[in-house]
Amino acid sequence: MVRGGERLGRWIEANPIVILTLAALLTVASIHYAQTITMETEIETFVDADSRLYVEFSHLYNDRFGTQSIVVLVEGDSVTTPGSLKAMERLTRQMEAVDYVLGTVSLAEMVMEVEAEATGIRRVPDSQARIDEILEELERTNPAALKAILPDRRHTIIPIDLPTYIPMASLEAILPEARSAVAMADFPAGADTIVTGEIALGDEIEREMNASMTNLLLISGLLMIVALILVFRHVSLPLLPLPVVFLGIIWTFGMMGFLQVPLTMVSMAAFPILIGIGIDYAIQFQNRIEEEFQRGGSISKAAIETVARIAPAVLIALIITGAGFFSLFSSSVPMVRDFGLLCLIGIIMCYLSSLFVGVTVIHLMERGRNERNSRNGAVRKERRSPITPIIVSYVSLILSRWRAVLGAAVLLSLVGLYADTHVPIETDLYEFIPQDLPPLIQFRHLHDIFGGEDRLNIIVQGDVVDPSTLRWMDQFGEYVVGSRDQVHGASSLATLVKGYHGGTIPHERSEVVAVLEELPEQAKYQYVDGHDTAQIILDIGDAFKNLGQVGVERLMNEVDKDLQWFEHPPGISVTQTGDMVVMNTVIGALTTGRIRMTLLGLVLIFSILLLIYRDLGKAVLPVLPMFMVIGWMGGVMYISGMTYNPMTATLGALILGVGSEYAILTMERFYEEKEKTEDAMEALSIATGSIGAAIFASGLTTIFGFSALIASPFPMTSSFGTITVLSVIFALFATFTVFPVLLIRLEYWRRHKAVAIFRGSNLLPFMLIRRFKE
Template sequence: MNYQWLIDRVDHYIVDYSRTVVIVFLLATVVFSGGLGSIETESGQQQFIEDLPSFQALEDVQRDFGATFSQVSTTTTLVQSDQNVLSKPALLDMLRTQEQVAESDPLRVEDTSSAAQTVALTLDPDATTTEEQIRAVERATPGEIDRAVRRAADRRESFRSQLSTDFNRRSASASATEATVTHRAGPGAGSEGGPGGASEFPANKKERIDRIVRAETSGSTIRVLGTAPDTTTTTLTVVLPIALVLIVIMLAVAYRDLVDLLIGLAGIIMTLIWTFGFIGLVGIPFAVLLIAVPPILIAVGIDFGIHAINRYREERVKGTGVSESMRLTTDQVSVAFFIVMGTSAIGFLSNVISAFPPTRDFGVTAAAGIVFTFLIFGIFVPATKVSVDRLRETYPIPTITQTPFGSESSPLGRALSGGVTIAERAPTLFVLLVVLSTAGAGVYATGVETGFSPDDFQPAAETPEYLQYLPEPIRPPAEFEYVKIDNFRDENFEQEGQVLMYVEGPMRQDTALERLHQAGNDPPPTFVREGWHAESRSIVTLIRSHARNDSEFQRVVERNDRNDNGIPDDDLPQVYAALEESAGEDRVAELLSEERRSALVVYTVDGDEADDAITDDAYRVAGDLRYRAQPTGNSVIFDEALALVLETVIQSLVLTLVGASLFLILIYWIVEGRPSLGIANVIPILVTVVALVASMRLFGIKFNAINGTILAIAVGLGIDYSVHVVHRFVDEYAERDLYPALRRTVVGTGGALTGSMLTTVFGVGVLALALNPAVGVFGILIALSVLYAYLTSIIILPSILVLWARFVDENEERNTDMGDARTAGR
């Protein structure tokens, strides 16, 4: 297939209409920049789990059983820590804080709950107001308070759950306690709703309560748990300036010319504007995973820019003119750039099969960015270089150096020749050793683990000290109070969890309530028991509790309870109507839908158990309901997400490898008539992928929802390096013998690859400074994948190309010659 006419056409515009090309690209940049203002951001883990059946069930729960979601409630947690939070001063501190918070109108307080309240009510059951509870504690002696604490611990299980695990009944002491403030949220405010994160309505509630706590007493032991920090913006603020400085330094070393450096930087900036303008125009939200897109595009852009400029300089130092040098350059690098673009785009687009929406968005964004990178560095940068060098011939534009980066006589050139020396002396033995080592590493790599946890999205409580030396505008906070308090809660309180069971079925059917109740009989190990039944809250428990407190409603239940077990099994519509009159419509609506087509059962589970065990048990209980039932809740959602992580990693890797391999085979068949080069091109990438996964296991890094894309990225970036070597080798091999062609390829291309690798590793590796731990690990993995891809291309690929030339290329040529002879004979 003759494709040269297309390259010649592009060359014509680049060389003969360079200024026009530059203006067109600048105008396109203005158009894309219009989308930057439309970018919306998303943070937290909800974006990764919103498509899971269990999360959709949670949304169904919120829709069907919110007491009316036009007026929902939000909560704030107060954490008190002291030598003994059950001492008289500590109890008074909490009660007075609750009183002041409740009297603050902007906080719209609906209710407060604390262990201090329970102790006060135990001292004086008639103390219904906070003021009366404060007086009850003030009048009590320390001995009376201790006895009240013991009685409260015996009578109320909820009292113990509000205290830290070191609660000592005998000494009536504990080092920490929690209190809850419930706020009326108001129309359209939303609710906490589980994994999605807490509502910030009323506005600034944490700051308002903080002021109350500090004003109440300067020595207060109470802290306010706010909302999880959004580290996306903070990470970008810290990382991008540092990455830019490192990239400029590395590009200065690679280009060693101010004008060429500015051209390369202009290409990178345009690529980022086009890419993020694109996501603004098409409505893709900026989520935490997209933080990795700029470093990836910068990496590929740097590589393209250095290769284009370096190849152009190779011709210029021979005395070739500007136009002819650029034509020779684009003839060679355009094909390589197109191959890299195609394979990288396939790698990134493989993520569209992911179960996680942000991963799909990442794949589309990165693929679009790679296409933009190809256009800008394949057309705009060469056209700009031509325009500038023509101006240099007319005007005294300063030129520092125009020599290529790396030569055979330079120290770098000699170092790069190491792989060629191996290929000359023992290529077969070396490749065999590589295959055996890769196989062993592959076996080791199968032990890599997966993980999905809220901790993946949460920064460390204290930021590293070295970040505090950054300038004020980009300096992150010294500590994240939310994380510090949340860690304290994890360490000091029993983690009691919940499984929400969303049940769909005819709730007016006589057997409906019996079925709901019987599903909790003989509960599985992770479910908390009340005797032989699971501890739960449902429409059944609401009916039973109100039957004990309302004699008239009890008579309705008894009339419709045919087997006398306290659970109605006849004329349920009448029972529901009586319950609404007794308990209130809102209480019923929390557990039974208005249409009586769905119900909610809330089971208490052991929060210290593994999520997979809780999920398995939850589905076992769901199977006993004999209605359509979907378990949900944090444990179930995160376990289902975890199960999808490895599935997504494997699917995207297989799709990437198969797609990239077929693409390379097709392209090399079209361009060179040698499809086997595509296979040779893929081998170093397989080694890179295996080495990367083995390194993950070695360093204890788990696959998660964020770094699950790393293998597709490793393939996309890794092929970049091997393509440049293979494509340059084919051109050199057409004019020279095998070993001189190989040495010229590795030294000539290797210089640009080295500059690209160093710039990328340092530029992307700066993500290790990210405050979001998952993003930091992601940056390290990208840097490792680039380093491994570089090493395999420089050290291993030369031996593979020697074996290809000896055993494959000769056969292909022989078959081609035989085919031509047969054709001539006919």
């Protein structure tokens, strides 16, 4: 590998114009393709498009029955006055004329319906006394429907229903149109309006994600500058790694657009991570050039030697880091796999940027400076990082107390691994959103008044207009509500038909068809599609908040058992699906798959190292300290009360990928120095003195880069930032504490083993002779 690296180094040294021209062309192309990146928050980011879960959700439920709503909340002292009801009627009439709007439900519509039955004129009464009389009648005859939109006389809602298949561009146009319609409806004083609901919340989340990513990159860059000035100022160009890594990030954006990798709530956190990891590559190359140049000779020779020695070592570290990210591909959640793919693309781009552009720029700038110094007679001063002697002394101290260090590290790791099994899992999706986001505050205000709207959806296929099928749906709904405390209500095609047929189900199929033909489309949309597909909706309130992910999963399993036990008519099939089923499955996959991803990462890294080094000791050494770090982090999360979420579930793979790099670079330099001396302690001292400052600098800049995530307004990203910062600190600590002990003990064990074999081989002839004489 060294010979190949030397040839590459000579090519880089000889072709700076070619390299910089290609880099410029790649940058221009990247800027072009970066503009094609799409932001995705749809179901495809959570569920594989070819999975049974997706097919059932998308084609059985979403395409036929899926609805979403823009909700207008009206509150105050005047929500039931004639003026307010007339404003509601103006609002609903305007919105029902908008494309894709399925219909609206409002208090005004209910009042006008009763008025039409009584007087033959469909209007909002001008008398408050008449309105109060109608509301009292509705409380007697249809209390559930009235309470759903008028829980008290100070609050009411107007849901504007839309199909879930609506194109995003159309949805983005309807939301401002709804806000405009509310303003034009001219609600009277004392009736305040808020446009809220999941659509309004989702729109604001997407805007916040875009702004957040820009801010995170800016903060990350500023923190990097501080870190480089603090710990990398012993080199000539201490801030050069930053533009080099940002060039790699630009190329990463370009590859995202070219490969059509979407940006999601999880993957947007990859960029500060890539800055933190990628800057390490630039630092390692620059630090080695500086070291080689200070030994004497030309900058060209220093550049060639750097590429020959560092390019293979950093490439191995990249492969190992990539193996950690590759383990994320085992996740069943597409956005986690996209996060892993984005990280893989990013570290490759940052490596190429550091190797070709970084080395070329340093070579050109130092050569120009050398020529000026030669003309002026100036002598280049040798520089050394002030942190170097501290690191060397610290490692020496650790090695003198290696038993206590290793014992404490192992014990804390084992305790942490056990504590990790008791770290809770955050399943409330709204906890992942900025808590001070106005639409979220409004959305929660809506929930506080009207309660949760979580549902379990059961799709019924077959001859759904047959009276026997309707009776089964009706009886099943009553059974589930009566037997499951968590199910608060059930509605279906059967309840819809009963409501329009005097409270009974017709005896003949033709009568059912006749009733359906008389029903308005808005009423039928959620319950029937043609004559072969219908839906049962089970109201489970605010299930995720009250039951948690495990409780919701248990309830879904119980409902599945009920469906099997409560035998349906011949020719009928039933499927449980819907938003709740999908989100519960996804949350479970995100949070419980972390152990599998971590174990896969361990196996991949060990296998790759074994393949590269063909040495069991070298394959195991870099993995052991990082495995300990995983245990330490489990203990910290348990003690501090942290929780796992969809992003922190990737923590194990991240620690393995990032932390192993420090150990590999240290090990590579140790064995490089060991080729020059037989004394393992001396080799370790030289290695830590040479590369320790660079590892510390890259570790600190990585920590600063990850710290930008803490500033994210998204709690999920912020907590991920906190945990990753602690993880990198522990990884850095393990590299200078646990790893040197393991490295030296392995060499001592090998030496004693070699001595024992040598002695045994020398004594063997004498033992054979003695045995022969006996």
